Amino acid sequence: MRYPLLALAIALSGTATAQQVLFESFTDHKVWTHTGTSPAWKDGVADTNALFGKVDQLVTSNELKYTRTAVTLEAGTYVAWARFAKQQSGLNAQDITLRVSGPVNATLVTPIADQAPPDTYIFTKALVFTLNAKLPVVFSLENTDKTKTKQNYAFDAFHLGRSPFGKVVHIESMGRRWGHAWGCPHYSKEIADKESPFGFVERLNQRWSSSCGSGSANLWWFDWNSKPFTLLPGTYTANLRLKKIVSISGQADFGYILKKSTDGGNTWTKDQTMTWKAVTQVVGRYVNSPNMTIKVTSPLHQWKLQLTHTCCFAKENFHIDSMAVRRGTYSDIGAGCNNAPILTGDIPQTGEPFEVMLSGVPAAQIGVLFFGFSTAKIDLGGLGLTGCTLYTLPGLTFPLVPSNNNNWVSLTLPIPNDPNLINGKFYNQALSLQTKAPVKFMSATNAAEGVIGN
Numbered sequence: 001m002r003y004p005l006l007a008l009a010i011a012l013s014g015t016a017t018a019q020q021v022l023f024e025s026f027t028d029h030k031v032w033t034h035t036g037t038s039p040a041w042k043d044g045v046a047d048t049n050a051l052f053g054k055v056d057q058l059v060t061s062n063e064l065k066y067t068r069t070a071v072t073l074e075a076g077t078y079v080a081w082a083r084f085a086k087q088q089s090g091l092n093a094q095d096i097t098l099r100v101s102g103p104v105n106a107t108l109v110t111p112i113a114d115q116a117p118p119d120t121y122i123f124t125k126a127l128v129f130t131l132n133a134k135l136p137v138v139f140s141l142e143n144t145d146k147t148k149t150k151q152n153y154a155f156d157a158f159h160l161g162r163s164p165f166g167k168v169v170h171i172e173s174m175g176r177r178w179g180h181a182w183g184c185p186h187y188s189k190e191i192a193d194k195e196s197p198f199g200f201v202e203r204l205n206q207r208w209s210s211s212c213g214s215g216s217a218n219l220w221w222f223d224w225n226s227k228p229f230t231l232l233p234g235t236y237t238a239n240l241r242l243k244k245i246v247s248i249s250g251q252a253d254f255g256y257i258l259k260k261s262t263d264g265g266n267t268w269t270k271d272q273t274m275t276w277k278a279v280t281q282v283v284g285r286y287v288n289s290p291n292m293t294i295k296v297t298s299p300l301h302q303w304k305l306q307l308t309h310t311c312c313f314a315k316e317n318f319h320i321d322s323m324a325v326r327r328g329t330y331s332d333i334g335a336g337c338n339n340a341p342i343l344t345g346d347i348p349q350t351g352e353p354f355e356v357m358l359s360g361v362p363a364a365q366i367g368v369l370f371f372g373f374s375t376a377k378i379d380l381g382g383l384g385l386t387g388c389t390l391y392t393l394p395g396l397t398f399p400l401v402p403s404n405n406n407n408w409v410s411l412t413l414p415i416p417n418d419p420n421l422i423n424g425k426f427y428n429q430a431l432s433l434q435t436k437a438p439v440k441f442m443s444a445t446n447a448a449e450g451v452i453g454n
Helices: 002-009
Strands: 019-025 032-034 041-046 054-061 064-068 071-073 076-086 096-101 106-110 120-123 127-131 135-143 150-162 170-173 187-192 200-204 222-225 234-244 254-261 269-276 286-288 292-296 302-309 318-327 329-334 342-345 353-359 365-379 389-400 408-414 425-434 440-444 447-451
Touching: 064 150, 076 096, 076 135, 096 127, 106 127, 127 135, 135 150, 234 302, 234 329, 254 292, 269 292, 292 302, 329 389, 342 425, 342 447, 353 365, 365 408, 389 408, 389 425, 389 447
Parallel strands: none
Antiparallel strands: 019 150, 032 064, 041 054, 054 150, 064 135, 071 135, 076 120, 076 127, 076 150, 096 106, 096 135, 170 318, 187 200, 200 318, 222 302, 234 286, 234 292, 234 318, 254 269, 254 302, 329 447, 342 353, 353 408, 365 389, 365 425, 425 440, 425 447
């Protein structure tokens, strides 16, 4: 049965984080080799715009294939990208494919249309793949059609990161793929961050700083917009990921909006609007936005996400990371009471850690988390919580104790890699308990239902 198996597997563990696995120059020929030699190629050419300071230049050739020596990876979901530029003109530009092969085979094509303008480095979209066990894989960057001439390319860098979201059907860098209203000195681009699956983030700078360019940052208008994306029919969850770098100053309740187009992107309507509460944007660690459920009925429909706050005071000190879409859901089924802490949770997936967080825990209080397998509707007036409701019968109970003067605390629970658990449901809710005399319950949080995805 699903639930006893899940209950037996639940235990405390560390929070999953992204990990930069590889960040390499294509000019490192100890690991990357290409077909063709001089004069068709010029290797190790200095370039101040390259991430590693030099590139391999393809002058003109019918052959294009970089191959990396095999690398053994742990089980998990990975994100790979390549950086290159079409130089001088669009003459003899060709589609370029990033490939992973071995126990998994996946490709990502960067078409000619995405390689403009010339002499501008671009990042491919994210090539995503999942390994179910520790295995070796091989990466290549290629166009193997020898009937077509490839001319004037510069090949710069390759990156491999591990997804902090678990298994994803779509993932992209907000700092590279998204658009926003302002630039320097408010934002700094390409800030290296090994916690990001893409290796880089965009930073919303500290107010009055001049971290990039001239002038000083003082940004009120915070507005980020994704590129359109499509999904196959089904139910998904979308999340954004960012980190408040230092200080609670400069936090804001962000608007979090899902937009939909049914006519090929000509017109857009709001599908959903949510609020990303400032109290859940904890300092010093990445957190996910509220879980936005996307119900897709047609593969032709397009979707966009927006993150915005356009009023009243400056926003500052954020690392803006990534967006992901996954199967599985974790959504509210009941409201909290008495100004309770906010309960949020990751998307439960087979074989992935599942994290629950309480944010806004008052001083001298702890949380008592209920993990149940059926719904309920129990009046908590008998515990002194007049007007509060318990929405699940607690099968398991965990104390959640904030530490180091934090007002948040999290718990990570592993979910077994068992397909029998897919679409299984569980329920969470927490009560806050005053620890100083007299010890008593103070509030009940919102309640949530988790539906396990694959």
